[in-house]
Amino acid sequence: GAVVSQHPSRVICKSGTSVKIECRSLDFQATTMFWYRQFPKQSLMLMATSNEGSKATYEQGVEKDKFLINHASLTLSTLTVTSAHPEDSSFYICSGSRGLNTEAFFGQGTRLTVV
Amino acid sequence: AQSVTQLGSHVSVSEGALVLLRCNYSSSVPPYLFWYVQYPNQGLQLLLKYTSAATLVKGINGFEAEFKKSETSFHLTKPSAHMSDAAEYFCAVSEGGSSASKIIFGSGTRLSIRP
Numbered sequence: 001g002a003v004v005s006q007h008p009s010r011v012i013c014k015s016g017t018s019v020k021i022e023c024r025s026l027d028f029q030a031t032t033m034f035w036y037r038q039f040p041k042q043s044l045m046l047m048a049t050s051n052e053g054s055k056a057t058y059e060q061g062v063e064k065d066k067f068l069i070n071h072a073s074l075t076l077s078t079l080t081v082t083s084a085h086p087e088d089s090s091f092y093i094c095s096g097s098r099g100l101n102t103e104a105f106f107g108q109g110t111r112l113t114v115v
Numbered sequence: 116a117q118s119v120t121q122l123g124s125h126v127s128v129s130e131g132a133l134v135l136l137r138c139n140y141s142s143s144v145p146p147y148l149f150w151y152v153q154y155p156n157q158g159l160q161l162l163l164k165y166t167s168a169a170t171l172v173k174g175i176n177g178f179e180a181e182f183k184k185s186e187t188s189f190h191l192t193k194p195s196a197h198m199s200d201a202a203e204y205f206c207a208v209s210e211g212g213s214s215a216s217k218i219i220f221g222s223g224t225r226l227s228i229r230p
Contacts, residue, residue: 036220
């Protein structure tokens with residue numbers, strides 16, 4: 001299988017600051033990347049889909065100005081949580097695929113805690 | 116719209132006993148179906164997937180699942196539970212084709228193993 005790496009694995013930030021999470025495909029070109037959010041003891045909710053070089057498509061209810069997604073290269077997508085608040089504390093997981101019609105591979109996740 | 120329903124948020128079995136985790140799906144097109152496992156504070160690991168080939172799918176760690184179109188089910192089984200199987204399990208669906216990598220998750224089932 002292919003490898004997707006997320007960084008950092010854990011991050012603590014102060015309320016009001018922004019934090020960036022990176023998602024890298026290490027051994028393949030990820031044309032499409034997905035970002036998910038998981039609240040404690042809950043399932044993964046799809047936040048957005050991003051295609052390299054295009055604007056991300058956000059799911060209903062996800063604030064695009066709050067969660068900025070950049071997919072500027074075929075191996076890197078970033079999620080920036082802007083003006084973070086404690087309610088943004090969550091587990092964020094990305095996945096990447098070579099295209100929409102191919103298998104997606106998941107990163108190991110990033111646990112964000114906003115204090 | 117596609118969705119999956121996992122029956123039972125928590126399943127507890129004795130070590131050595133049969134594991135059965137239930138999943139029903141809803142899809143207007145032939146679906147791709149997945150089972151993922153998540154260990155505490157970790158990302159997702161793909162256990163197995165159904166992509167319209169054989170209806171009985173064998174995965175890693177001795178797990179298997181059977182696609183039953185008439186019942187719209189994709190239950191996960193393992194003949195003999197091991198302590199290391201304790202984790203959260205997610206059933207998931209995608210449309211396949213051009214949306215194969217856009218995955219929608221069920222609510223999850225936490226599997227506990229009694230000694």
